[in-house]
Amino acid sequence: MKQVEEQAERQNALSDELILQFLQQNPDFFIRNARQVEQMHIPHPVRGTVSLVEWQLARQRHHIAQLEEEITLLMEQARGNEVLFRRLLALQTDLSAATGLHDLLERLQHWARQQELVGADIRLFSDKWRISAPSRFTHLALSRSLFEPLRIQRLRDRNHYLGSLNGPELLLLLPQARQVGSVALSLLGKHDALGVVIFSSRDSHHYQDGMGTVLLQHLANLLPDMLARWVERV
Structure with a gap:
């Protein structure tokens, strides 16, 4: 049974590889088959199935949200570093003026x-x-x-x-x-x-x-x- 499952996994991987190769060699595939692509539905963990277009839009929205979170984090770190730099500079300047x-x-x-x-x-x-x-x-x-x-x-x-x-x-x-x-x-x-x-x-x-x-x-x-x-x- 285990051997059959492993063979099926290898066949799926091979099929995925062949499909990806085909799409890379035929970049206009989605243009030539735009109507069929719009009608395609793929599994969705919550909604059952969604159209390929909806799926792609959802991925893009998720990616944009991640980028916005990263930009916000970078801005917060930059503000924190600026405050840290000012505190350190003020302390260094004060200590440098010590007379003993x-x-x-x-x-x-x-x-x-x-x-x-x-x-x-x-x-x-x-x-x-x-x-x-x-x-x-x-x-x-x-x-x-x-x-x-x-x-x-x-x-x-x-x-x-x-x-x-x-x-x-x-x-x-x-x-x-x-x-x-x-x-x-x-x-x-x-x-x-x-x-x-x-x-x-x-x-x-x-x-x-x-x-x-x-x-x-x-x-x-x-x-x-x-x-x-x-x-x-x-």
């Missing part, structure tokens, strides 16, 4: 609060930056070995993590923070990780996996050069 590391951190914090976030913090891997005493910014130091379990658990092979952190993880990254529901965490640097930048929100659903990370990526690439104006690299 403390000023830079304050400006980044101010920008984060304008976005209705708890704040923004930078932690620098102590094996990549000279921030040990007598530096005034020892509190920015982060041990890579202590961070490694968090990286494996949360980031894996990615540069960003968006979501919640548990108590020990928050204590490691944001020891002074209170009421943090979710974070956006990005590794600093284009190649070798130099530290992390963390945006935090009280809302546990504010940052979630799958959200866009374009702004985070740009900022993570931008900050190391700015930081290097006041902190020496190892």
